[in-house]
Amino acid sequence: MLKIVLALSATILISGCSQESSTATSNEPASDTSAEQSAPHQMTDHWIGRWVGVEGLVLEIRHKDSAGPGNYLLEMQYGLDADQRGTFEGQATDEGIRFTREDGEQLLREADGEATGLKWLADKEDCLVVHPGEGYCRD
CATH class of the missing domain: 2.40.128 (Lipocalin)
Incomplete structure (x- = not known):
């Protein structure tokens, strides 16, 4: 039972980290490509x-x-x-x-x-x- 709880906790931590990283990526300024298209x-x-x-x-x-x-x-x-x-x-x-x-x-x-x-x-x-x-x- 302890192994299951630890595995679930690790999964939650990992998924939380990947959500933070994708959020950080989406907050970055638009790529140069979109700027070039409007230029x-x-x-x-x-x-x-x-x-x-x-x-x-x-x-x-x-x-x-x-x-x-x-x-x-x-x-x-x-x-x-x-x-x-x-x-x-x-x-x-x-x-x-x-x-x-x-x-x-x-x-x-x-x-x-x-x-x-x-x-x-x-x-x-x-x-x-x-x-x-x-x-x-x-x-």
Whole structure:
């Protein structure tokens, strides 16, 4: 009988220790993975608003209300021709906002005026660029 009581006591002690260890583990901060997953849209949320290019090029970024965090609507005039205009859905990534338009999959990323490749924007510091020759800046 004494052996049974000792065995039960040991089992209770062991299970109590494992509960403490799992509780301690659950109180630890979230892993880097969850922080990394939320980071892209935290960066790109700062891009919401109006950005101006050259010769009438313009970009307006806003949240896509019907979708979750990191989803955007990009309204853009991205070329001089009338058909180079539209509203496109974009998703935040670690590199920027990925979206697709008639000329293929694109990536909108943070840059300075020099990276736009446009001399009229070269002295700007707060810019977004799709590729050299297509950039938008804020004053």
